Amino acid sequence: MQITTKFAELERVGVIDVGSNSVRLVVFDGAARSPAYFFNEKILCGLGRDISETGVLHPEGRARALRAMQRFAALAASFEVQSLRAVATAAVRDARDGGEFCKEVLAQTGIKIDVIAGKDEARLAAQGVLLGRPEAHGLVSDIGGASMELAELSNGTVGTQVTSPLAPLRLADVKGDVDAHIRRELTALRKQISGTYETLFLVGGSYRAIAKVDMIRRSYPLGVLHEYVLEPAQMIETLDWIKSASPEDLAASSTSSATRMALVPMAARVLRQLLDVFGPRRISVSSYGLREGMLFEKMPPDVRARDPLIEACRVMERTSARFVGFGAHLAAWVAPLLPDAPRLQRLVLAAGLLHDVSWRSDPSSRAEECFDNAMRGNLGGLDHKGRVMLAMALLHRYRKSGKIEKYKTLRSVLNDEEQKSAQIIGQAMRLGASLAGGDPQVLAQSQLTQSDTHLDLRLGPQAEAFGGEVVEARLAELATSMGRAARSGAL
Incomplete structure (x- = not known):
C-alpha cells in the first residue's frame, strides 16, 4: 500500500x-x-x-x-x-x-x-521531541524492547545519534553482572556522544511507565505524562524503589499493562546508569517519539517553524468556535493588562483561541469542560505549569468565582503570581467576550487601560451601544481582582 x-x-x-x-x-x-x-x-x-x-x-x-x-x-x-x-x-x-x-x-x-537503521531510529525519536518542543536542547534517550538510542538536540537540530542493545528483551539474556554490562556499554557510548546535556528527554513506553510510577508514588496532581519534568535525584528514588519492589507492588503502582510493566525493572536499571554516566540536570518525559518524528519529517520547513501550541489551538477554534478568528483579537485586547513576557503572552493567545470552543456545552458544565480541554488536551509545546495556567484562565472565562473541586489539587503547581495572572486573563476574556459578542470591530472601538488605581473601559461611538449592566459587572470583577477601581466612559 x-x-x-x-x-x-x-x-x-x-x-x-x-x-x-x-x-x-x-x-x-x-x-x-x-x-x-x-x-x-x-x-x-x-x-x-x-x-x-x-x-x-x-x-x-x-x-x-x-x-x-x-x-x-x-x-x-x-x-x-x-x-x-x-x-x-x-x-x-x-x-x-x-x-x-x-x-x-x-x-x-x-x-x-x-x-530502518539504529541511527535513523534515534533521529526519528529526536524529531518527535522537536514536534512538541521546537527549540529543544539536550539528549534524547529512546528505549524499546531490543534497542536503546541516544541523540543530541541543539537549538532544534538533531546532532550525533548512536544505538545500542541496552533494552529489556536483550538484557534479559545477558549472563553475569547485568549492571556492570550496562555500565560498560554506556561508557563506550559516552565516548561517541560526549557533550554536556542540561536536559535528558525520555522517549518510549517503558520510560513513560517509569514516570507514571513516579507520579503515583508522589501523588502528583496532573495525570499528563507529556512534559513531566523531574530532577535526577527524584527519579533515582523511584528507580531504587522499582529495583526493590515485588512484582505485585510494581503492578499496583501503575496503570500500565502487565506486559509493559514486565519490561520496566530492566529499563529502570538502564536509566539509573544513564543518569550516572551522562549527568543531566533535569529529566523531561516526552509522549512524542518515533511515530511523531515520522510526521515531523513530512512537514515543510515553514510548517515546522510554527508554534505547536498555537497551531493546535487554532485548529480547535477553526473546528469548534462560533466566531472563528475572534480569539486572536480578544487575546490582543487582553494582552496589555499583563507583563510583556513572551511566555505569558503566548498563553494569552492560546486562551483567546480556546475561549469559545465549548459553547455548545450545557452552561452548567461549560467552565469545567473548558478546564478539561486544557488539562487533558493533546497540546504540544506546553509544560505542566503552563497547562494549569491555561486551564485556570479558561475556567475564569466562564465561572465568576473560578472555583472548581478538581483545581484544589493543582494549586501547588502555580505560585501566587501565576494564579493571579491566570485569573486576570480569564476575567478579561470574560469581559471582552461579553462586550463584543464575537465582533472584533467592537473591540477595536474600545480601550481597556490600567493605572495604579483604576481600570478604565472606554467605548467609542460605534461600540457605545454594546455597553450595559453585564459589561459593567464584569469590568468590576476584573478591576477587583487587579486591586483597582473600575471606571467606564466614552472614548
Whole structure:
C-alpha cells in the first residue's frame, strides 16, 4: 500500500511502527504542526523476545504481528489514509528471518516495511521531541524492547545519534553482572556522544511507565505524562524503589499493562546508569517519539517553524468556535493588562483561541469542560505549569468565582503570581467576550487601560451601544481582582 501525494493534499497520514515489543498504527488527521490522533492502536507482539538466543523473530510474536498488519491495512483503507509508511526497528533489523517477515507482510497486505537503521531510529525519536518542543536542547534517550538510542538536540537540530542493545528483551539474556554490562556499554557510548546535556528527554513506553510510577508514588496532581519534568535525584528514588519492589507492588503502582510493566525493572536499571554516566540536570518525559518524528519529517520547513501550541489551538477554534478568528483579537485586547513576557503572552493567545470552543456545552458544565480541554488536551509545546495556567484562565472565562473541586489539587503547581495572572486573563476574556459578542470591530472601538488605581473601559461611538449592566459587572470583577477601581466612559 504505497500511497504518495503532495503534502498540501494530505488529509490523513498513517504510520505503522513494527517494534521489538509492540506493533502500532497511528493515523494523524493531516500533517498539521500539532499532531491530531485520528486513530491509535497497538498490539503487544513481542517480536524480539528471545532473539539474542535464537537469532530469529519469536514465532508467536511473528504470527501476532502479521495478523496485526492485516488488520492495520484494512483499517488504513477504511480510513482513506492517503499516505501510509511502515517502519521496523531493532528486532526485524537484527533477526535472520526479518527480511522474510517483511516479504510476507508485503504479499499479504500490500504494505512495504522499511527496516530502518539504529541511527535513523534515534533521529526519528529526536524529531518527535522537536514536534512538541521546537527549540529543544539536550539528549534524547529512546528505549524499546531490543534497542536503546541516544541523540543530541541543539537549538532544534538533531546532532550525533548512536544505538545500542541496552533494552529489556536483550538484557534479559545477558549472563553475569547485568549492571556492570550496562555500565560498560554506556561508557563506550559516552565516548561517541560526549557533550554536556542540561536536559535528558525520555522517549518510549517503558520510560513513560517509569514516570507514571513516579507520579503515583508522589501523588502528583496532573495525570499528563507529556512534559513531566523531574530532577535526577527524584527519579533515582523511584528507580531504587522499582529495583526493590515485588512484582505485585510494581503492578499496583501503575496503570500500565502487565506486559509493559514486565519490561520496566530492566529499563529502570538502564536509566539509573544513564543518569550516572551522562549527568543531566533535569529529566523531561516526552509522549512524542518515533511515530511523531515520522510526521515531523513530512512537514515543510515553514510548517515546522510554527508554534505547536498555537497551531493546535487554532485548529480547535477553526473546528469548534462560533466566531472563528475572534480569539486572536480578544487575546490582543487582553494582552496589555499583563507583563510583556513572551511566555505569558503566548498563553494569552492560546486562551483567546480556546475561549469559545465549548459553547455548545450545557452552561452548567461549560467552565469545567473548558478546564478539561486544557488539562487533558493533546497540546504540544506546553509544560505542566503552563497547562494549569491555561486551564485556570479558561475556567475564569466562564465561572465568576473560578472555583472548581478538581483545581484544589493543582494549586501547588502555580505560585501566587501565576494564579493571579491566570485569573486576570480569564476575567478579561470574560469581559471582552461579553462586550463584543464575537465582533472584533467592537473591540477595536474600545480601550481597556490600567493605572495604579483604576481600570478604565472606554467605548467609542460605534461600540457605545454594546455597553450595559453585564459589561459593567464584569469590568468590576476584573478591576477587583487587579486591586483597582473600575471606571467606564466614552472614548
